[in-house]
Amino acid sequence: MKIRPLGDRVLVEPIEEKEQTVGGIIIPDSAKEKPMQGKVIAVGKKLDKDGNEVKFDVKAGDTVLLPKYGGTEVKVDDKKLQLVREEDLLGVIEK
Amino acid sequence: MKIRPLGDRVLVEPIEEKEQTVGGIIIPDSAKEKPMQGKVIAVGKKLDKDGNEVKFDVKAGDTVLLPKYGGTEVKVDDKKLQLVREEDLLGVIEK
Amino acid sequence: MKIRPLGDRVLVEPIEEKEQTVGGIIIPDSAKEKPMQGKVIAVGKKLDKDGNEVKFDVKAGDTVLLPKYGGTEVKVDDKKLQLVREEDLLGVIEK
Amino acid sequence: MKIRPLGDRVLVEPIEEKEQTVGGIIIPDSAKEKPMQGKVIAVGKKLDKDGNEVKFDVKAGDTVLLPKYGGTEVKVDDKKLQLVREEDLLGVIEK
Amino acid sequence: MKIRPLGDRVLVEPIEEKEQTVGGIIIPDSAKEKPMQGKVIAVGKKLDKDGNEVKFDVKAGDTVLLPKYGGTEVKVDDKKLQLVREEDLLGVIEK
Amino acid sequence: MKIRPLGDRVLVEPIEEKEQTVGGIIIPDSAKEKPMQGKVIAVGKKLDKDGNEVKFDVKAGDTVLLPKYGGTEVKVDDKKLQLVREEDLLGVIEK
Amino acid sequence: MKIRPLGDRVLVEPIEEKEQTVGGIIIPDSAKEKPMQGKVIAVGKKLDKDGNEVKFDVKAGDTVLLPKYGGTEVKVDDKKLQLVREEDLLGVIEK
Numbered sequence: 001m002k003i004r005p006l007g008d009r010v011l012v013e014p015i016e017e018k019e020q021t022v023g024g025i026i027i028p029d030s031a032k033e034k035p036m037q038g039k040v041i042a043v044g045k046k047l048d049k050d051g052n053e054v055k056f057d058v059k060a061g062d063t064v065l066l067p068k069y070g071g072t073e074v075k076v077d078d079k080k081l082q083l084v085r086e087e088d089l090l091g092v093i094e095k
Numbered sequence: 096m097k098i099r100p101l102g103d104r105v106l107v108e109p110i111e112e113k114e115q116t117v118g119g120i121i122i123p124d125s126a127k128e129k130p131m132q133g134k135v136i137a138v139g140k141k142l143d144k145d146g147n148e149v150k151f152d153v154k155a156g157d158t159v160l161l162p163k164y165g166g167t168e169v170k171v172d173d174k175k176l177q178l179v180r181e182e183d184l185l186g187v188i189e190k
Numbered sequence: 191m192k193i194r195p196l197g198d199r200v201l202v203e204p205i206e207e208k209e210q211t212v213g214g215i216i217i218p219d220s221a222k223e224k225p226m227q228g229k230v231i232a233v234g235k236k237l238d239k240d241g242n243e244v245k246f247d248v249k250a251g252d253t254v255l256l257p258k259y260g261g262t263e264v265k266v267d268d269k270k271l272q273l274v275r276e277e278d279l280l281g282v283i284e285k
Numbered sequence: 286m287k288i289r290p291l292g293d294r295v296l297v298e299p300i301e302e303k304e305q306t307v308g309g310i311i312i313p314d315s316a317k318e319k320p321m322q323g324k325v326i327a328v329g330k331k332l333d334k335d336g337n338e339v340k341f342d343v344k345a346g347d348t349v350l351l352p353k354y355g356g357t358e359v360k361v362d363d364k365k366l367q368l369v370r371e372e373d374l375l376g377v378i379e380k
Numbered sequence: 381m382k383i384r385p386l387g388d389r390v391l392v393e394p395i396e397e398k399e400q401t402v403g404g405i406i407i408p409d410s411a412k413e414k415p416m417q418g419k420v421i422a423v424g425k426k427l428d429k430d431g432n433e434v435k436f437d438v439k440a441g442d443t444v445l446l447p448k449y450g451g452t453e454v455k456v457d458d459k460k461l462q463l464v465r466e467e468d469l470l471g472v473i474e475k
Numbered sequence: 476m477k478i479r480p481l482g483d484r485v486l487v488e489p490i491e492e493k494e495q496t497v498g499g500i501i502i503p504d505s506a507k508e509k510p511m512q513g514k515v516i517a518v519g520k521k522l523d524k525d526g527n528e529v530k531f532d533v534k535a536g537d538t539v540l541l542p543k544y545g546g547t548e549v550k551v552d553d554k555k556l557q558l559v560r561e562e563d564l565l566g567v568i569e570k
Numbered sequence: 571m572k573i574r575p576l577g578d579r580v581l582v583e584p585i586e587e588k589e590q591t592v593g594g595i596i597i598p599d600s601a602k603e604k605p606m607q608g609k610v611i612a613v614g615k616k617l618d619k620d621g622n623e624v625k626f627d628v629k630a631g632d633t634v635l636l637p638k639y640g641g642t643e644v645k646v647d648d649k650k651l652q653l654v655r656e657e658d659l660l661g662v663i664e665k
Binding site: 048049054057058064065067068086087089090091092093094095 | 571572573574575576577579581614615619621642644653
């Protein structure tokens with residue numbers, strides 16, 4: 001069973017804060033609740049004004065920086081996932 | 096008797112939370128009131144700027160993730176339905 | 191004497207709630223004040239960017255679902271009518 | 286002396302409520318202050334994106350339904366007039 | 381010394397209320413502070429999307445109706461002037 | 476050392492109020508804090524939709540009227556400067 | 571390990587206030603919390619409407635003026651960085 005994001009949405013599995021410290025990137029104290037890193041699981045489908053599909057700037061497997069606001073949480077098989085519009089993603093962490 | 100959604104609206108029959116747990120997807124506690132899954136019953140009719148019909152990304156029978164906000168409830172033959180703009184639908188659950 | 195709606199407006203005669211229960215569609219409790227069904231009496235006149243007339247998705251005689259917000263009430267010969275922008279109409283009830 | 290409305294504005298002379306009851310159209314109680322009928326005195330001048338003049342949907346002499354909000358009052362020779370953007374006019378009363 | 385308005389702005393010299401009563405046009409009581417008539421002193425410079433200059437609908441010398449809100453006051457040689465965007469001007473008084 | 480404004484921004488050095496009275500132009504009492512005249516030090520770089528550079532309506536050396544709101548203050552070598560979007564500048568004072 | 575900014579975002583490493591005084595540029599008192607200078611570390615990727623890449627107005631190594639509002643803080647290897655949309659950057663300091 002899987003979720004197919006609609007439109008310009010990206011399905012992201014947030015990464016727990018403990019893992020984040022290992023990787024060397026920490027989100028500041030004032031942003032404890034939601035902002036964090038996540039792993040892209042799936043992307044939606046964007047069309048330009050002529051109806052042609054437009055490539056996403058992120059792909060499944062990418063580690064992304066999630067915005068503090070925006071995005072909606074859903075639970076799948078006990079995993080909390082997030083559906084975030086691509087333009088709200090801040091950056092990609094390249095290792 | 097049936098409802099034909101207007102414009103980019105999608106008619107959705109929400110799925111009760113009990114069914115949701117069976118399927119393995121649960122909407123988080125903080126979102127008890129409205130957000131949930133639903134089954135698409137009918138889609139409206141979208142036109143591009145040249146007046147050509149544009150296909151919807153969802154179709155009757157799809158199981159969709161409904162947004163917390165947005166959408167309007169109507170009752171038909173004792174069923175509570177929702178009219179939601181397509182761009183507010185979060186994702187499609189594929190089994 | 192009649193009212194010609196301007197622009198993308200639709201003139202609608204709301205249907206009393208009693209009639210609504212007969213037909214099998216009931217608007218939920220939390221929406222008692224304004225949202226309801228109505229019968230389209232007249233539509234306005236929409237133009238595309240080249241000045242060509244654009245067809246409305248509803249026509250006189252259609253039974254439509256009215257939005258909770260939006261629309262303006264006027265009284266004609268003791269009938270309370272509503273002027274609603276077409277894009278605010280939710281759906282058409284087909285019998 | 287006269288006022289030439291600028292842009293998409295329409296100059297309207299509101300019709301007193303007493304006259305309105307005679308004609309059979311009454312604006313509801315909750316809208317006593319401003320919304321009412323008016324007679325169009327003059328229209329402005331609208332241009333499309335190529336600089337060509339665009340016809341107004343109302344003309345001098347038309348009886349129009351004024352919106353509750355929008356429009357600015359001016360006084361000319363002891364008459365209170367209103368300058369209203371055309372797209373805010375609700376409808377035309379045809380007798 | 382003079383002010384050249386920038387963009388779609390119009391430089392207007394407001395006309396004192398006493399003069400206004402003489403001319404027969406009075407702004408209503410509820411609008412005592414700012415809205416009034418003014419004389420156009422200079423207009424800015426508007427370009428269309430191809431970079432061609434677009435004519436203003438008002439010209440130096442015109443008597444215009446000023447909006448209640450919008451516009452910025454400046455003082456030049458003891459005269460209080462207003463810089464108002466053209467689309468905020470309500471109408472031109474033609475005598 | 477100098478600042479290159481980005482986009483449609485203009486770098487302005489505000490002129491002290493004392494100088495303003497000499498020149499004959501005074502900003503009204505209700506606008507003591509920020510609105511005033513300034514001298515343009517540098518302009519940014521604007522592109523049209525085809526990527527061609529678009530000329531600014533003001534140039535270095537111009538005396539401009541600054542808006543009450545908008546603009547950001549920076550200090551360079553003990554001078555307080557302002558970065559203001561060009562479309563927020565009200566006018567140019569020509570002597 | 572590095573961060574690749576998404577879309578029109580720029581990754582900036584803020585410069586501590588002490589360094590700022592040395593360089594001669596000081597941000598005013600009323601703006602102590604966030605606004606300051608920063609060094610550009612990386613820029614995102616912007617596309618025009620035809621899908622062609624558009625050059626940024628800033629490049630890695632530039633010293634930029636950061637806006638008071640806008641931008642999101644992230645921590646990488648104990649450095650606090652900011653992700654700021656390019657159009658929110660105020661200017662570039664050229665030495």
